[in-house]
Amino acid sequence: MPQLEIPALFMAVRYNGAxxxxxxxxxxxxxxxxxxxxxxxxxxxxxxxxxxxxxxxxTDCEFTHRAHRMRxxxxxxxxxxxxAWGAHLALYVGNQRAIHLSKSxxxxxxxxxxxxxxxxxxxxxxxxxxxxxxxxxTSASIARGNSSSKSPTM
Numbered sequence: 001m002p003q004l005e006i007p008a009l010f011m012a013v014r015y016n017g018a019x020x021x022x023x024x025x026x027x028x029x030x031x032x033x034x035x036x037x038x039x040x041x042x043x044x045x046x047x048x049x050x051x052x053x054x055x056x057x058x059t060d061c062e063f064t065h066r067a068h069r070m071r072x073x074x075x076x077x078x079x080x081x082x083x084a085w086g087a088h089l090a091l092y093v094g095n096q097r098a099i100h101l102s103k104s105x106x107x108x109x110x111x112x113x114x115x116x117x118x119x120x121x122x123x124x125x126x127x128x129x130x131x132x133x134x135x136x137x138t139s140a141s142i143a144r145g146n147s148s149s150k151s152p153t154m
Contacts, residue, residue, distance in 0.1 A: 004072040004093040006110070007044065013037060015106050021051035037101040037108065038075055038089045045073055047131040057129055058084030064129040075129040078122035087126050090116070 016031025021039060028040050035057075039049050049063045054077060057064065067074055072094045077087040090100035090111075099110045104121075116122040 003095045003097060004091075006041070006093065006099055006108075010037075010041060010044070010099075011108050013040075013101060013108055015101055015103050017103060021053065032101060034089045034101050038091045041091050041099070042073065042075075042131055047073070047133070049131060054087035054089060055085040057089075058087070058127065060129070062132075064131050067128040067130040070128055071130065073131060075131070076116075077126040077129065078116055079124050079126050080121060082124050082126055084126055088122055092128075 013028045014031040017033050019025060019031050019036055020033045021035045032040065035054065042049060052060060058077065070092045072092055074092040076090045076092055076098050077084060078090065079087040090098035092098045093110060096113050097110050099108055101108050
């Protein structure tokens with residue numbers, strides 16, 4: 001299976017812990033935390049999620065559902081322990097790899113799933129959340145990341 005192609009402008013986003021989903025500033029121009037980064041990538045590929053923190057995302061069933069197998073564009077939730085509160089978000093891109101934005105790296109990085117497991121902060125995969133395709137858009141190409149017309153708000 002081919003790996004999801006990430007637009008170059010997303011790779012230039014800087015980590016900013018204050019730029020979380022509930023912060024007033026929108027877009028990625030001022031940076032992002034892991035959640036805002038993942039949500040912006042998903043929006044680029046045709047999904048719009050409510051501005052949820054990780055524990056809210058884990059219990060959400062309006063915009064996402066839990067999945068047991070990974071597919072590109074699935075949200076991966078990592079933590080020190082099997083708890084959603086404070087979990088780090090990454091977006092699965094395929095080939096056992098995920099993109100994420102962390103304070104320790106400072107810019108987006110694509111890691112193998114085994115690399116996440118090597119870090120104490122990300123050693124537990126809490127779970128997988130799959131975005132639900134918006135009802136008004138039934139395009140299978142957008143559903144799995146083949147859209148080229150969307151651009152992020154930077």
